[in-house]
Amino acid sequence: MKKLLILILCLLAAPIASQRIINMYDHVPYVEYHLLQEVAKDYLGPDVTIYYIHNSPLHPFVYGVTHKTHPKNYIIQLNSSHENELDRIKTLLHELGHVIDGYQGRLTYNPVTWDGESYPNLPWPARPWEISANEWADCLFYEYVIEPELKRQGLIPTAGPRIQF
Numbered sequence: 001m002k003k004l005l006i007l008i009l010c011l012l013a014a015p016i017a018s019q020r021i022i023n024m025y026d027h028v029p030y031v032e033y034h035l036l037q038e039v040a041k042d043y044l045g046p047d048v049t050i051y052y053i054h055n056s057p058l059h060p061f062v063y064g065v066t067h068k069t070h071p072k073n074y075i076i077q078l079n080s081s082h083e084n085e086l087d088r089i090k091t092l093l094h095e096l097g098h099v100i101d102g103y104q105g106r107l108t109y110n111p112v113t114w115d116g117e118s119y120p121n122l123p124w125p126a127r128p129w130e131i132s133a134n135e136w137a138d139c140l141f142y143e144y145v146i147e148p149e150l151k152r153q154g155l156i157p158t159a160g161p162r163i164q165f
């Protein structure tokens, strides 16, 4: 009986919901799917779903696009003609920045507002949500790409035991 109770407690303690990353097509590069999963786990709520289209026929000047289709559903598209993996990763992290800002309520999609203000006719580089997405891309690139590699090479210390107070 005691073992059964322990088993039930373990099952209850297990996470019952998690973010869903849905690849709309096959052959998504593993690194892109992995980054989507990791960033969603760390920055988005468990009820968020991201539909990922890694090979959209977008205009050559458009590397990626993010849409919000529901309060907790997003679509991220990356350009199919955009093949350099490093550029693709940076674009994906930029688009994830838009998702995070949307999830946190700073960015609304229809109509587009930032911190409750609309900015009609603002040139692209001056749009605060684009500046924010670029900052997210830089931070996330460090956190999920550079820092793990520096730790792997022993160039920066990995986390030691937690300090007890």
Ligand SMILES: [Zn+2]
Binding pocket: 094, 095, 098, 129, 130, 133
């Ligand atoms: Zn953007």
